[in-house]
Amino acid sequence: MPFALLMHDPLAGTLMLLALLWLSAKLGGELAVRMRLPAVTGELAVGLALTALHRAWALFPDVAASPAMELLGGLGVVVLMFAVGLESTVPQMLKVGAASLRVALVGVVVPMAAGLAGAWLLLPKGSPFVLDLFIGACLCATSIGISAQVLREKGASDSMEGRVIVGAAVIDDVLGLLVLVAVSGLVSAASGGALGPELAKTLGLALGFIALALTLGRLATPRLFQLASRFRGEQVLLPLGLGFAFLLAWLGNLAGLASIVGAYAAGLILEPAHIMDLEHREQHTLEELVHPLVTVLSPLFFVLMGAKVDPEALFQPATLGFAVVLALLGVVGKYVAGYGGGRGVRAAVVGWGMVPRGEVGLIFVAAGAQLHMNGVPLLSAEAQAGIIGALLLTTVAGPVGLGWVLRSRG
Amino acid sequence: MPFALLMHDPLAGTLMLLALLWLSAKLGGELAVRMRLPAVTGELAVGLALTALHRAWALFPDVAASPAMELLGGLGVVVLMFAVGLESTVPQMLKVGAASLRVALVGVVVPMAAGLAGAWLLLPKGSPFVLDLFIGACLCATSIGISAQVLREKGASDSMEGRVIVGAAVIDDVLGLLVLVAVSGLVSAASGGALGPELAKTLGLALGFIALALTLGRLATPRLFQLASRFRGEQVLLPLGLGFAFLLAWLGNLAGLASIVGAYAAGLILEPAHIMDLEHREQHTLEELVHPLVTVLSPLFFVLMGAKVDPEALFQPATLGFAVVLALLGVVGKYVAGYGGGRGVRAAVVGWGMVPRGEVGLIFVAAGAQLHMNGVPLLSAEAQAGIIGALLLTTVAGPVGLGWVLRSRG
Numbered sequence: 101m102p103f104a105l106l107m108h109d110p111l112a113g114t115l116m117l118l119a120l121l122w123l124s125a126k127l128g129g130e131l132a133v134r135m136r137l138p139a140v141t142g143e144l145a146v147g148l149a150l151t152a153l154h155r156a157w158a159l160f161p162d163v164a165a166s167p168a169m170e171l172l173g174g175l176g177v178v179v180l181m182f183a184v185g186l187e188s189t190v191p192q193m194l195k196v197g198a199a200s201l202r203v204a205l206v207g208v209v210v211p212m213a214a215g216l217a218g219a220w221l222l223l224p225k226g227s228p229f230v231l232d233l234f235i236g237a238c239l240c241a242t243s244i245g246i247s248a249q250v251l252r253e254k255g256a257s258d259s260m261e262g263r264v265i266v267g268a269a270v271i272d273d274v275l276g277l278l279v280l281v282a283v284s285g286l287v288s289a290a291s292g293g294a295l296g297p298e299l300a301k302t303l304g305l306a307l308g309f310i311a312l313a314l315t316l317g318r319l320a321t322p323r324l325f326q327l328a329s330r331f332r333g334e335q336v337l338l339p340l341g342l343g344f345a346f347l348l349a350w351l352g353n354l355a356g357l358a359s360i361v362g363a364y365a366a367g368l369i370l371e372p373a374h375i376m377d378l379e380h381r382e383q384h385t386l387e388e389l390v391h392p393l394v395t396v397l398s399p400l401f402f403v404l405m406g407a408k409v410d411p412e413a414l415f416q417p418a419t420l421g422f423a424v425v426l427a428l429l430g431v432v433g434k435y436v437a438g439y440g441g442g443r444g445v446r447a448a449v450v451g452w453g454m455v456p457r458g459e460v461g462l463i464f465v466a467a468g469a470q471l472h473m474n475g476v477p478l479l480s481a482e483a484q485a486g487i488i489g490a491l492l493l494t495t496v497a498g499p500v501g502l503g504w505v506l507r508s509r510g
Numbered sequence: 511m512p513f514a515l516l517m518h519d520p521l522a523g524t525l526m527l528l529a530l531l532w533l534s535a536k537l538g539g540e541l542a543v544r545m546r547l548p549a550v551t552g553e554l555a556v557g558l559a560l561t562a563l564h565r566a567w568a569l570f571p572d573v574a575a576s577p578a579m580e581l582l583g584g585l586g587v588v589v590l591m592f593a594v595g596l597e598s599t600v601p602q603m604l605k606v607g608a609a610s611l612r613v614a615l616v617g618v619v620v621p622m623a624a625g626l627a628g629a630w631l632l633l634p635k636g637s638p639f640v641l642d643l644f645i646g647a648c649l650c651a652t653s654i655g656i657s658a659q660v661l662r663e664k665g666a667s668d669s670m671e672g673r674v675i676v677g678a679a680v681i682d683d684v685l686g687l688l689v690l691v692a693v694s695g696l697v698s699a700a701s702g703g704a705l706g707p708e709l710a711k712t713l714g715l716a717l718g719f720i721a722l723a724l725t726l727g728r729l730a731t732p733r734l735f736q737l738a739s740r741f742r743g744e745q746v747l748l749p750l751g752l753g754f755a756f757l758l759a760w761l762g763n764l765a766g767l768a769s770i771v772g773a774y775a776a777g778l779i780l781e782p783a784h785i786m787d788l789e790h791r792e793q794h795t796l797e798e799l800v801h802p803l804v805t806v807l808s809p810l811f812f813v814l815m816g817a818k819v820d821p822e823a824l825f826q827p828a829t830l831g832f833a834v835v836l837a838l839l840g841v842v843g844k845y846v847a848g849y850g851g852g853r854g855v856r857a858a859v860v861g862w863g864m865v866p867r868g869e870v871g872l873i874f875v876a877a878g879a880q881l882h883m884n885g886v887p888l889l890s891a892e893a894q895a896g897i898i899g900a901l902l903l904t905t906v907a908g909p910v911g912l913g914w915v916l917r918s919r920g
Contacts (some may be wrong), residue, residue: 111584112763115756122753126746133743168581174521329535333543334663335805336536342533342806346525352521389802395745396803397751432638461688 106416114168118163118400121169124150125399136507138250138499140402144492147406155411163407173404173449174359176397177245180409181360182345184248184266185367187257189312193267193368196260202440207268207454208275211433212236218429222422223483228473231483234283238464238487239430239457241276243495244269245360246456249398254506256449264441264451266364272454273361280464281484287471287478302356309355313348313365322374327376337378339388341370351439358463408462413485422482423489430494431455431501448505456498461491524578525799527571528810531579534560537807545879548909550812554902557816565821573817583814584769587655587808591770592640592755593800594658594676595777597667602725603677603778606670611679612850617678617864618685621843622646628839632832633893641893645655646695648897649867651686653905654679655770656866659808660909664916666859674851675863676774682864684716684770690874697881697888710773712766719765721757722776739787747788748799751780764909768873818872819902823895832892832901840904841865841911858915866908871901 109115125143132142147163154160163169193200215236220473223232247265251257281302321344328340345366352362370386372379379385413419438451465487478488519525540551557573564570573579575856596841603610625646631640657675661667691712731754738750755776762772780796782789789795823829828879848861875897 109763109769111583111588112760112769114581115588115763115769116760119753119756119760122749126741126743126749129743130746139743167577171521171524171578171581174519174524176602178521249905275692310890331536331540333536333539333549335542338802338805339532339536339809343529346529350529352524353519353525359519359522359525389805392748392799392802393806395748395799399749453796 111302113161114166117163117166117168118172120161121150121163121400121403122396125403129399136503138151138503140246140249140253141238141496141499141503143399143402144246144406144495147403148409148492149405149406150403150412151409158475162309163218163404169400169404169407172397173401174393176399176401178346178349178359178363179342179390179393180245180248180340180361180398180401181364182367183387183394184244184252184257185345185364186370186387188266188368188391189371190262190318190368193263194259196263196267199264199441199445201225202442203264203268203437203450203454204271204275204440206440207242207272207434207437208279210436210439211239212279214429214433215239215426218425222425228478230283230473231478233286233489234428234464234471235483237276237279237283238461238468239433239490240272240279241299241457241461241464242269242272242454243456243461243491244275245398246495246499247453247502249402250502250506251453254503260444260463261441261446261449261453264445264450267327268437268440268450268454270310270361270364273358274303274310276464277302277356279305280467284467284471287473291378305355306357309352309357309362310365313352313362313369315366317348319367321369325370325374325378329375329381335382337375337382337384337386340374341386342393344370385489387421405495406492410485412488414492416485417481419482419485419489422486423493426486426490427493427497430457430490431497446505449502452498452501454498454507455501456495457491462488511580523571524576526572527578528582530571531560531573531810531813532806539882546913548663548913550656550659550663551675551906551909553809553812554816556856556904557813558821558902559816560813561817562821563820564608573814579810579814579817581809582807583758586804586809586811586856588756588759588773589752589767589776589800589803590655590658590803590811592752592777593797593804594654594662594667594779595755595774595795596800598673598676600728600778601674604667604679604908606673609674609851609855611681612852613674613678613844613847613860613864614681614685614850616850617652617682617844617847618650618689619668620846620868621649621840622689624839624843625649625836628835629880631901632835637717638888640696640883641888643696644878644881644888645836645897646872647686647693648871648878649836649900650682650689651867651874652679652682652844652864652870653866653871653901654903655913656909657863659812660912660916661863664913665844667917670854671851671856671859671863674855674860675757678860678864680720680774681730682722683768684713686874687712687716687766688831694877694881697883715765715843716767719762719767719772720775721778723762723772727758727775735780735784735788739785739791745792747785747792747794749786750751751796751800754780754801772854815905816902819898820895823891824899824902826892828900829892829895832896836896836900837903837907840867840900856915859912862908862911862915863867865906865911866905867901872898 124146128142128146129139150163154162216232219232219235229265251262345363348366349359349362353359434454435451438447471478535555538552538556539549559744560573564572599755626642629642629645755773758776759769759772763769844864845861851860881888
């Protein structure tokens with residue numbers, strides 16, 4: 101009778117994997133910090149290394165394929181964006197609204213044009229124009245998680261530049277969604293699909309969610325949390341606060357936005373005045389209570405992002421060259437966007453902060469892999485690896501550049 | 511082109527479920543607190559209600575079948591036991607060792623004898639003696655998570671009684687393992703399996719792990735965490751502390767113990783003196799940092815435990831009667847065990863603290879469902895539901911009784 105199997109906890113392997121990931125993430129982060137890079141760069145590199153190790157010796161756990169990591173890493177970036185939202189208020193964000201809008205617009209148009217030009221130059225002649233357009237679109241949307249982490253590390257989350265970056269990234273997300281719908285529409289235009297109504301519906305849903313969250317949400321939350329402050333049970337602030345964030349993340353996703361946008365909106369909406377009673381009773385602010393969750397979960401997200409890159413596909417000379425050129429165009433495009441911030445905002449900080457592309461770009465690639473032109477997939481395996489490589493390079497270049505310009509301040 | 515699907519985050523449903531669970535767990539806990547019951551009772555009831563709702567309207571999410579809840583709830587009880595371990599030190603535990611050992615021994619022998627007698631009286635004549643023995647065995651092992659939560663709620667975790675309870679529960683776990691191997695051995699004795707060597711191996715592994723953790727572990731941790739205190743990166747204490755706990759949970763499970771025993775041992779081993787430098791630099795103690803994780807994750811564990819009970823199987827009159835009798839015998843058996851604590855230890859507190867049976871009992875039932883006597887499963891579906899019902903009743907009776915005797919002190 102194999103009794104050991106009877107007591108075997110199906111969770112045990114996950115516990116071991118988590119212990120390994122925390123240890124290696126912290127070691128990688130430490131190495132990065134000693135090389136004067138942001139810790140998150142080290143965590144991304146650890147993920148890449150773990151996948152390479154798994155490919156070499158199958159005994160090594162496959163981080164990228166672990167459903168537990170998918171869940172915990174996904175929760176990590178949602179909680180991170182909630183924490184970033186908590187550091188600002190709606191009025192503060194509205195103040196930087198115009199600057200964010202300019203940064204977002206420039207940051208979508210320029211990288212898209214640059215990416216389009218790059219793809220047109222590098223791809224074999226005769227490849228469809230929509231493909232060039234699609235590759236340009238993949239360079240649009242900033243992955244705010246990484247910059248948010250660097251800004252937190254450097255204590256610059258609630259600076260003017262920090263707010264412009266996050267605001268622009270939220271607008272980015274809406275614009276990225278529109279570009280994706282437009283490009284998909286162009287591809288299916290041959291089959292007679294109507295583009296206009298789809299675009300209008302997408303835009304309406306996304307903007308409607310943001311408007312409702314920032315108005316109705318701000319009216320309702322003080323009442324809700326005042327009700328909760330009459331609870332006699334203990335430890336209600338954090339579960340209710342997180343529950344609120346996750347609810348908005350879910351609703352935002354229903355409206356077609358990335359979950360992190362809703363979580364960020366929840367953080368913006370929740371203001372100290374609403375939850376003062378609860379914070380006082382529990383002797384900790386909500387920010388203090390969320391902080392350990394971010395500490396534990398967000399490294400898992402960054403390791404997972406690194407782990408998702410296919411090292412074999414990436415390290416082909418042709419793919420690598422394509423990726424490097426795309427990434428360069430992407431960096432330059434976003435750097436230029438930094439100047440959209442206007443006076444009193446350090447363009448280099450904003451520009452570098454917008455450089456990382458990640459989740460949204462990966463969603464684009466996944467979507468592109470499903471699109472077909474005349475029965476042929478729009479994105480070949482090589483094109484996919486090249487784009488993913490470019491995204492990865494921006495996730496490394498972004499925090500390095502941002503860390504560098506933030507340090508040069510002090 | 512269904513663009514909404516392109517941006518659909520596979521995590522969104524989980525985010526919604528988590529928001530729902532936190533809200534309902536806190537509401538259930540609040541109701542319980544207002545009825546002068548421990549909050550955890552309300553959380554268990556919420557789980558039961560959610561499963562009943564899912565059975566009635568399939569639209570309602572099936573909490574018990576969600577892999578995300580399985581993971582997060584499982585992490586919840588591991589983190590909870592780590593936090594409980596952090597509240598005590600090894601010398602403090604050794605001081606109550608003799609009392610814990612007596613409580614554990616009485617608490618295994620008496621409920622087992624009572625359960626055996628009850629099964630013999632209630633089950634149809636002619637059912638095998640091993641079945642009666644097996645049902646008795648299911649009543650042995652205390653589920654410490656629930657009592658640990660009640661002790662925390664009442665601020666009694668680091669009382670003498672609190673330590674005796676947790677210590678006895680750890681010993682319980684080892685004894686329970688032995689009983690399971692012995693009963694399984696008796697069942698397979700007909701096919702000529704040797705019982706002695708198996709028992710010795712099991713005991714050796716489990717005791718070996720505990721001895722190594724408390725000796726080698728205590729020697730190594732100060733050095734490890736001193737090394738970590740030289741890290742320049744930030745926020746290393748919590749990931750490394752948790753990583754250490756999860757590593758020991760995994761190792762303990764390899765040695766045949768429940769994961770929570772290893773996590774508890776990790777908490778015991780980590781003493782303030784070892785991590786002082788890190789705690790000082792990060793301006794928070796490890797206990798403070800772990801606390802929000804417990805707040806968020808442990809309600810998920812208790813809701814999940816409630817959700818796992820099959821309401822239809824439970825609410826059959828015959829099953830219910832069998833469950834009530836078994837539960838009564840189980841309560842009395844553990845209550846008697848409280849007197850094993852000896853002088854200066856309040857027997858009623860310890861006794862009620864030992865009453866809840868949960869995970870380990872459920873593991874027994876799962877194991878029993880796989881055992882066969884002459885080609886027939888040892889445990890019928892009705893017997894399974896009855897035992898699970900009895901376990902559930904003890905998880906409700908335990909915190910109610912413990913809350914009651916703890917309140918009657920002040």
